[in-house]
Amino acid sequence: MNEGASDNNPADLNNEKNPINDANRRCNCKKKQCLKFYCKCFNSGNLCNDSCSCKNCMNTEANKDGVEEIKKHIQWHNPDAFDSKTGERNRNGCHCSKALCFNKYCGCFRNGVACTLNCLCHGCKNIYGIKGSSSGANEQEPVKDSNSGTKNVELETMDTASSSQSPHANSSTQLSENSDDGVDDEMGNSNVNNIHMAMPSNQVASSDYDFAVHQDHVDAPYYDLPLTLVQIQRSRNDFTEQQSTDLFGDSDWQGESSFLNSPSVYSDDNVAELSSIPRIQSIEKYQPHETHGFDQEVEASLGAMTLQHPFLRSSRQTNNGDATNMQLLLHPHLHGHGPSSDIADYEENSYHS
DNA sequence: GAGTTTGAAACT
DNA sequence: CAGTTTCAAACTC
DSSP, rough: TTOOOSSOOSOOOTTTSSSSSSGOOOOOOOSSTTTTTTHHHHHHHHHOOTOOOSSSOOSSGHHHHHHHOOOOOOOHHHHTTOTTTTTTTTTTOOOOSSSSTTTSSSHHTTTTTTOOOOOOOOOOTTOOTTTTOOSSTOOOOOEETTTEOOHHHHHHHHHHOOOOOOOOHHHHHHHHTTTTTTSSOOOTTSSSSSOOOOOEEEEEEOSSSSSSEEEEEEEETTTSSSOHHHHHHHHHHOOOOOOEEEEEEEOOOOOTTTTGGGTTTOOOHHHHHHHHSSSSSOEEEEETTTTSSOHHHHHHHHHHHEEESSSEEEEEEEEETEEEEEEEEEETTTTTTTGGGGGHHHHHHHHHH
């Protein structure tokens, strides 16, 4: 199907395994010949290709002139219609009313970006940054609902995340039952966070700080996605490379060129920042000189360290196509639990307390 | 795989 | 331009 068609925008991280870029999600259009914004490919400014399952597709290399003509017509009305920076279905923010920005119905979630003031969503629980978070990119008012006034955003987010994955099941049960644990999961599945695990997972145990650290190796294109709860739990039970570490300086992390060894990542300033902010809502940092050898342009566009989730402080490095996806989970109520603290304990003791 | 739900695009 | 319909993806069973 769609022979001859190909991606026409290779410069925009159009990696097949990049879940953030919707260009890697091929379309299945039946009626509109892939010439409307209903079509994911067309919407992304791309031609359909062999991966698509569309019918009567006209968004092909063979019809490139026609496609360009239609695009020009659309752009005449809306010059920003194919602005690759804004992403598919996220040009003006989402309007989610039922999905709570917590699954792929939400354009922001699909694109791996935070909801913003432009969004008209209700009950936003976008793990990449809720509407109303305090990041520089999304300086907004606190999220409120009609029942409880200002929400405890972090706890509610984790509540949702955990409840969606049977939070009270023990880890081994959950791992065996949940087919979305990422291990055998190829692209196209329905996993919420959809992280393909390319290497054995490992764990970095929590320190004496109010955090637990979890990391897992993922394919490089996934490095800036939060780990799923299942993956975190798996990493806890998969002690292939368990290590304990002092997060903020004297790390005994053994990995070469680990970002943990970079004092600027867990700098005194960051510690102070984390100490002074009871609950991180959304912080983004860009440290252009900490490239750790991966593509400068990618890093420039995504940042060396991303703190987007209310609970999660994630960072990553890449090496030969693999990435280390690491997260710190705030443990506001479990200070001092150390390496043996349990995610389940965390969930129950944090958001229920 | 069929049916349902969802949010956005397209239409009226 | 507000309301409705259509669409394709996401999701559930």
